[in-house]
Amino acid sequence: MRSEAKHPPRVGIGLPVWNGERYVGEAIQSILDQTFENLQLLIGDNCSTDGTEEICRSFESDPRVTYVRRERNLGATPNYNQLMDRLRSPLVRWHACxxxxxxxxxxxxxxxxxxxxxxxxxxxxxIVIDGTGRQIREWDGESSFQTDSAVDRWNAVAEAPDWHTIFGLVRREIMDRVGNFPLYPGSDRWVLGGWFLHGRPRFTSERLFIWRDHEETFRRSANLDQTAAEQWWSTDLRTWPLRTTMLGLRHGRGVIARSPLERPDRARCRGILNRQVTGPVIRRFHRRFRR
Incomplete structure (x- = not known):
């Protein structure tokens, strides 16, 4: 297939989508309109039931575009991961629909x-826009990620309430070392943190990423119960008590172990991980026992 050429384009982009007819056409067009043209775009459609398929297929006349339709809705995480597994360009990124x-x-x-x-x-x-494309605000929330200390970068990711850097352009070898998203809610936090353990990220102050914040986004639905949240991440997940906590600890520790940090800094990062992952559970138990 075009996306698996012997010599892949320098930049590979994976765009996962499910029922995204409202915005996906604009997202795709913005990628194809890039001044840097040596790219491939792989679209993973999670068995959409609206007009998404027709919109995506309308772009297949561009040889840089490959559209793949899943046989069923796998959930967001498997869709993201399968796209990244097929991208072999030296520079890669995900793009939300x-x-x-x-x-x-x-x-x-x-x-x-x-x-x-x-x-x-x-x-x-x-720049943050709403569902109509109107600018809401400018976003400078990623500045804390640009410190020279790997431990401080890890801590900044641990404490960040929200971020868009997960949609940045990443070296393929870094992606391979850190790995894809494990199947639990919030795993993107430690994937992002893992990238930062391998070096200081580069940012430009130009506002070239346009982040849409609207009523249908997952981050606006943070009040979902645990079962609903896990089903969004993967339709094959089955909830059990403390599942997210246990998987988060195991995942984060693995990311730290595969990093180039010296032993003392790894220990500091594990302490930050433990605090971030277990803290909410401990506070929840404390509230319960005070009743």
Whole structure:
């Protein structure tokens, strides 16, 4: 297939989607309009039941686009992971079906990585828009990720309430070392933190990433119960007590173990992980016992 050419384009983008007819066309067009054109776009449709398939297939005339339709809705995480597993470009990224890129986004990120071979990934500051495309605010929340200390970067990710850097441009070898998303809610936090353990990310202050915040996004549905949240991440998940806590600890510790950090810094990162993952559980038990 076109997405599996012997010599893949320099940038590979995976776009997962389910029932995204409202925004997916604009998202795809923004990728194809990039000034950096040496790219491939692999679309993974999670068995949409709206007009998503027709919209996505309308872009297949562009040889850079490959559309794959799943036989059933796998949930978000398997869709994200299967896309990344098929991308073999040296620089890769995920793209949410409702976000938009300014035309020079990829060019800016590629230049940042070319200028700094030690950087694991590159990204830009953002503009936040609503469901109609109206600008809501500017977003500067990623600045804490740019410290020289790997432990401080890990801690910044642990404490961040929200972020969009997971949609940055990442070196393929870093993605392979850190791994994809395990099947539990919130696993993207430790994937992002893992990238930062391998080097200082590069950012530009240009606002070239357009982050859409609307009523249908998962982050706006944070009040979902645990079962609903896990089903969003993967339809094959089965909830059991403390599942997310146990998997988060195991995942985070594995990410730390595969990092280039020295033993003392690994220990500090494990302490941060333990605090972040177990803290909510401990507080919940304390509230219960005080009743």
């Amino acid at each position: 409702d976000d938009v890129l300014a035309p020079t986004y990829l060019e800016a990120c590629v230049n940042l990585l070319d200028d700094d071979p030690g950087a694991p990934m590159a990204h830009t500051e953002a």
